[in-house]
Amino acid sequence: MLGSRELVIETGKLAKLVSGSVTVRYGDTMLLVTAQGSTRPSTLDFLPLTVEFEERHYSVGRIPGSFQRREGRPGEKAILSARITDRQIRPLFPKGFRQETQVIITVVSADQENLPDVLGAVGASAALSISDIPWAGPTGCVRVGHIDGQFVINPTVKELENSKIDLVVAGTRDAVMMVEAGAQSVDEELLVSAIEFAHKEMQPLIALIEQIKAEVGKEKFEWNPPVDALAEIYPAFKEAALAAGLKDVLLTEGKKARAHALDELQSKLIAERVTDPEAEGAAELTALLQTAFGKAQKEELRRLIIEDDLRVDGRNSKQVRPIWIETTPLPRAHGSAIFTRGETQVLGTTTLGTGRDEILIDDLGTETGDKFLLHYNFPPYSTGEVKRMGGQSRREIGHGNLAKRAIRAILPEFEVFPYVIRVVGDVLESNGSSSMATVCAGCLSLMDAGVPIKAPVAGVAMGLVMEGEKYRVLTDILGSEDALGDMDFKVCGTSEGVTALQMDIKISGITPAVMREALAQAREGRLHILGKMAEAMPETRPELSKYSPRILTTKINPDKIGVIIGPGGKNVRELEAMGAQVTIEEDGTIRIFSADAAAAEAVLKRVQAQTYEAKVGDEFEGTVVKIAPFGAFVNLFQGQDGMLHISQISEQRIEKVEDVLAVGDKIRVKIAGVDDRGKLDLIRPELEGKIKPRAPRRG
Structure with missing residues (x-):
């Protein structure tokens, strides 16, 4: 049992030619998960791991609505589900492992109650564990809700509607590996307690996978770690790099200036050792020395952080980079703001639309509308590079989803502010934490647009450098610190609490104590940023832009x-x-x-x-549209006439209606009665009490 329902993992029946294959069933949601690795190493210098999440419409008894009537490219939800699995399994492959590896998760049955994303991660853990692929699992993965003051494991879709948090946690027996959360401004201690609860509850699941592995698991294939070609030359090379001023070069102010200075130092050190670039073996030696220089950079940066509490831009571990903000930079956008933190800059814009602008989401045949859109764009110029531009990358989708969860929690209810809202974060400069800058810029643009948000929200990216028992938590990490560090921990929230959280670990996991410290430090950083935002925009603009609908x-x-x-x-x-x-x-x-x-x-x-529904006593300035022997028909408004009987036109008896009224005359009338067919009897209000009322018409 996992939570209130039975989770079943089965192997040996389907897809038997693949290295590892399992089915995972929870309620009537069922997934087939396969893992296959190549026994031949690739020439790439990173782990070529791919995780695919395939949704089959037959799982809900539907035929796809596309022109070809077959499933197309993975949608945003499938990509996010694949990322949940990827982020928890990737750190547990052996260092230096370069064999191409593929995990494919296929949703074959969906009950629309039990979400398949965490089940895909469970299936990947089981498939990798029983396969012949070297991998240091198993891991477990669960979702936690907080409903009526109680934690709930793997809440259903309906239960999540009443939950204060939507938290996904993955971990091993000893530590947490990955966290993903959306929340309604909850305090940090509640989140840590929820993560601890999740880690405890996933232990039987990990034990089950270990049992399956012991009974049917394959022997892991042998692979040869890359030969450490640096072992012989690295110590002397690093010593030379330090003697040549590597520390001072690393502390050069500015990302581009630092990169240029590092390139010059690297070229100098290599030129001293490769005197003839055309000589045999010179190219191989140059590549080796470049690798050695990169390793020396990383080690020295980590040493500076651990021992000296000094970062490349001169900050200590708890400082946030300088912030400047400009509101309303775009004259025609409904709301806009530029948020700059150090060398990371995002242009945030808000556009208000009508109900027709909501996005239609087809989730395995169940169509729902979303009235809030957030799009994160990361063009190559933001890092000073030239790259081919195509569709949104998985990274952009993941970063955008995190920012969306952070901001959604502060939006007004649709009944209060009935607009479809689109926020766009265009990254103009990037040196780390661009997704968190998107949260800040997006929030400011909403305020600039006059959206009555519940409270301002900001985000900050935290890092971790750990060497044995020593470690430092870093606030507002740079791009280089993300690359050299051991953790990427993004925290978003208001002054009251957290609205979104994402944590990825590059080591074997972290303890709750480190997590508490990181969250507490993140809160300090977040409050500092919110203060800067309040200086630029103390409150939401009282009126919408003149260009807003x-x-x-x-x-x-x-x-x-x-x-x-x-x-x-x-x-x-x-x-x-x-x-x-x-x-x-x-x-x-x-x-x-x-x-x-x-x-x-x-x-x-x-x-x-x-659509007016007539009520006795309502008065109108009407127009006579027709004269009849028995009275006049008066138009009250488009599509609605009433009859003013000849006896109700004047105090004196009249022989002909035409003696008093003519077509086109404006006349004040009052509804005296409504028959059962909706026909209206009128009187002249100034004659009430002066003439005898007419008996109501019969239906």
């Missing part, structure tokens, strides 16, 4: 929706031709969107007139 809302009797739509949509098209968009919901809520406030008001009045 205006929204007017009214509610009508659902039975009258057809009147607004009209035959074949004729009436709603006429309304929109007046200069506004009109959306109609099933409960009778009508929203009118227009950048022209006068046009929106005109459409609203017309909608109210077309």
